[in-house]
Amino acid sequence: MPRKIPLIIDPRRDPMVDDGDRVRFCSTCAFSGVCIEAGYDKSALAELHVLVEHVGPFRAGEHVFRAHDPFKAIYAVRAGMVKTVSVDPDGKEQVLGFYVPGEVIGLSGIYPEHYPCNAVALETSHFCRFSFPAISSLATRMPGLQQQLFRLLSKELGMTAMLAGDNTAEARMAAFLVDLSERFAQRGFSGTLLRMSMSRIDIGNYLRLAAETVSRLLTRMRDQGLIRIEGRQLEIIDSDGLRKLARNAIDR
Amino acid sequence: MPRKIPLIIDPRRDPMVDDGDRVRFCSTCAFSGVCIEAGYDKSALAELHVLVEHVGPFRAGEHVFRAHDPFKAIYAVRAGMVKTVSVDPDGKEQVLGFYVPGEVIGLSGIYPEHYPCNAVALETSHFCRFSFPAISSLATRMPGLQQQLFRLLSKELGMTAMLAGDNTAEARMAAFLVDLSERFAQRGFSGTLLRMSMSRIDIGNYLRLAAETVSRLLTRMRDQGLIRIEGRQLEIIDSDGLRKLARNAIDR
DNA sequence: CGAGCTCTTGACACCAATCAATCCGGGTGG
DNA sequence: CCACCCGGATTGATTGGTGTCAAGAGCTCG
Numbered sequence: 001m002p003r004k005i006p007l008i009i010d011p012r013r014d015p016m017v018d019d020g021d022r023v024r025f026c027s028t029c030a031f032s033g034v035c036i037e038a039g040y041d042k043s044a045l046a047e048l049h050v051l052v053e054h055v056g057p058f059r060a061g062e063h064v065f066r067a068h069d070p071f072k073a074i075y076a077v078r079a080g081m082v083k084t085v086s087v088d089p090d091g092k093e094q095v096l097g098f099y100v101p102g103e104v105i106g107l108s109g110i111y112p113e114h115y116p117c118n119a120v121a122l123e124t125s126h127f128c129r130f131s132f133p134a135i136s137s138l139a140t141r142m143p144g145l146q147q148q149l150f151r152l153l154s155k156e157l158g159m160t161a162m163l164a165g166d167n168t169a170e171a172r173m174a175a176f177l178v179d180l181s182e183r184f185a186q187r188g189f190s191g192t193l194l195r196m197s198m199s200r201i202d203i204g205n206y207l208r209l210a211a212e213t214v215s216r217l218l219t220r221m222r223d224q225g226l227i228r229i230e231g232r233q234l235e236i237i238d239s240d241g242l243r244k245l246a247r248n249a250i251d252r
Numbered sequence: 253m254p255r256k257i258p259l260i261i262d263p264r265r266d267p268m269v270d271d272g273d274r275v276r277f278c279s280t281c282a283f284s285g286v287c288i289e290a291g292y293d294k295s296a297l298a299e300l301h302v303l304v305e306h307v308g309p310f311r312a313g314e315h316v317f318r319a320h321d322p323f324k325a326i327y328a329v330r331a332g333m334v335k336t337v338s339v340d341p342d343g344k345e346q347v348l349g350f351y352v353p354g355e356v357i358g359l360s361g362i363y364p365e366h367y368p369c370n371a372v373a374l375e376t377s378h379f380c381r382f383s384f385p386a387i388s389s390l391a392t393r394m395p396g397l398q399q400q401l402f403r404l405l406s407k408e409l410g411m412t413a414m415l416a417g418d419n420t421a422e423a424r425m426a427a428f429l430v431d432l433s434e435r436f437a438q439r440g441f442s443g444t445l446l447r448m449s450m451s452r453i454d455i456g457n458y459l460r461l462a463a464e465t466v467s468r469l470l471t472r473m474r475d476q477g478l479i480r481i482e483g484r485q486l487e488i489i490d491s492d493g494l495r496k497l498a499r500n501a502i503d504r
Numbered sequence: 505c506g507a508g509c510t511c512t513t514g515a516c517a518c519c520a521a522t523c524a525a526t527c528c529g530g531g532t533g534g
Numbered sequence: 535c536c537a538c539c540c541g542g543a544t545t546g547a548t549t550g551g552t553g554t555c556a557a558g559a560g561c562t563c564g
Binding site for chain 1: 341342346348368403404405407410413460499
């Protein structure tokens, strides 16, 4: 019988999921979907438990994994926030994404067998670490788990779409805020009151904008009554207005 | 004993892979990697054979699958060229990628269980169609196949990186040409003499540039002696020069 | 042979980057 | 406790790269 994994973080934000005696993973493991399928099979559950490892805390600026490290595991964010950053030979950095609790990072390392990017904590963060060889071998015996891994990978593919579009700076910014808000809401956080732990520089890099432009856009949105912003604390006031801005793209 | 699948296309470009009596799929199936692992297990090979279907020809402009269609299969390009295009509610189109023989499309439909984009043939094209439920259930019994599917998905994730960067129009264009050239070469085609079957508009949409800018960039590269270009026929003359341009990005 | 495209080339406008100055918050040390 | 410093954030002035508009050439297809 798998034991309860002790909680590291605030139980109100990250309660144990304990459905009778079926699912016994922390809610992050469950939300990430990696474990959820195992809840109905005791022996598989036990096997999964062995390969999950709770790691952290990582303080702001610390690396969870680095580019070129051999690919060994995927990580689900339990608490905090991370960015993934690719660095090309000339040393130029490109922020690939920001990840909130419940989301999974590291998947893009499967094919090259090395992580293609750095993962850097933006604030104090905790993770569930899943050894990939173990989980992938387990997946061959658990169709539901394999399915879930496919879904995670496919989902990640879809996430890059937002960034792909050629829109105005304002539209990209609005889309970014809406997207972040929705992802927070999906994980049980407030969808209107967000802590943006990343710097303006990071946001700009991610959205292909100068940090100054990010700043200007945020103040403009504040002046228009769409958001309230104080430092890195953001409140979304007019969500529909933001969505409307996000759709104000260039016609092609 | 699995029978030989009849060839639809030029055998010089797409020979059967026939290693004694082990691998017996068309080279596209093999190159795509979906089948390669089965070659060492006769019964699995037979199973795979059943779920592969050669479809085509699709003429330029015809859809292989459409956005919102239920996700049923993935497709490996056998011959020709395809683009994938997402369409947002307002009808704006965004070209997500171009695919050359041996590459696989449709993977991003796994999670939403519907294709998130249209796949449109850019010239007369043929495909290997793999029923996904069948291949994924087979994967639970074939660790190598599952591995390969993970790799394909992960690879696709990496491909979006090029487009992510915030570079000058020239750098993106150069990177695009180099990338296309390498992918052609990887599949056994010439890496210097490419047929660009997509329109300037498609290229522009993909690279987030106006079609006019694409045109201007190509003529400039021609004037600089980097490429020779006549309509949609492209010859790369100075590959190193192109690579150098591609790295001329904005410092961050 | 004309219709309707894609493609090219030019002139101009505009958005966002750059440069620069200032302000703010947090940490450090005297 | 305060002064100082430093990186991040804001705000302003200016520049330049690309988009847009427009006109014409070339191509394919019916």
